Amino acid sequence: MKVSGFTFIRNAIRYDYPVVEAIRSILPLCDNFVVALGNSDDGTRELISSIDPTKIRIIDSIWDDTLREGGRVLALETDKAYRAIDSDCDWAFYIQGDEVVHEKYLDTIRESMLKWKDHPEVDGLLFNYLHFYGSYDYIGSSDKWYRHEIRVVRKNDLIWSYRDAQGFRKGENDKLRVKPVDAYVYHYGWAKEPRAMQRKQVTFHKLWHSDHWVAQNVGQAEQFDYSGIDAVELFQGTHPAVMLDRIAKKNWKFDFDIAFSNLRLKDRCKRFLRKYCGIDLGYKNYIKI
DSSP states (O other), X not given: OOEEEEEEESOTTTTTOOHHHHHHXXXXXXXXXXXXXXXXXXXXXXXXXXXXXXXXXXXXXXXXXXXXXXXXXXXXXXXXXXXXXXXXXXEEEXXXXXXXXXXXXXXXXXXXXXXXXTOTTOOEEEEEEEEEESSTTEEEOSTTSOOEEEEEEOOOTTEXXXXXXXXXXETTTEEOEEEEEEEEEEEEEEOSOHHHHHHHHHHHHTTTSOHHHHHHHTOOOXXXXXXXXXXXXXOOSOXXXXXXXXXXXXXXXXXXXXXXXOOOHHHHHHHHHHHHHOOOOSOOOSEEO
16 A cells, blocks of 8 residues: 655744644655645745655645635645645545644554555545644634544545645545544644734735735734634643644643633534534535445
8 A cells, every 4th residue: 555645835934833743643654745835934945854855755836825715725735735646656645734643543544544445436534633722732612613524535636625725526526435534633723822823814814815804804913812712622632742842842821711602502503413413514525435
């Protein structure tokens, strides 16, 4: 079985992306790895080059900063990396620059890839998600966070990155047919030092909106205000080993009363149906088979 990993990144240092940890977390499963490196000016190239030159190949890319509709540029950059991986690989493992896989899931993922490798009706593998918010101690618990997404796909010219690189589609606009894998992706995109988080928010929203909209709605604050979250819960597990050094260097504090909840009635109903009736009305960019 041959597995190629792929991702895209730009200015990882400036915006405090744990991209090194992201790549290292799945590198043991990958025979090689492609990074689409956007035009960066903060040392990101040197950072990526230091990980594992024997496995990682960098392709240079220039982001189209004029694209401000639905974060489409993120999908285009994902596609660049996906198109550059080896054509003879059995699986392509996608990881975003703020996602990390715990080492305890690697054997399970490998077994799932082997199990479904020779089943062409399976387009990809579906992962569970944990979304950290504010710090490494809390995870978002409302239905605003997506609970599952595809991160392993076949190498197929018909497969492409969907919307803002949320997931994948096939052909004209068909959802991928997937098998669930009993593994979690840890999403750390909302667990950053508040100044870095504010910088990310300003730049990130420019992928969707005009400068005027960003100025009006994101503002010019020096630090991001984490207090606007609707509901979180304490994280009870362990973090991936590749994240431990970063977590040990955390230099900010975020506390939240987990008894507080600002969930809308609609979200409360969704949570009740999922918890007590087994009915999940959340976003589904896939078809389970």
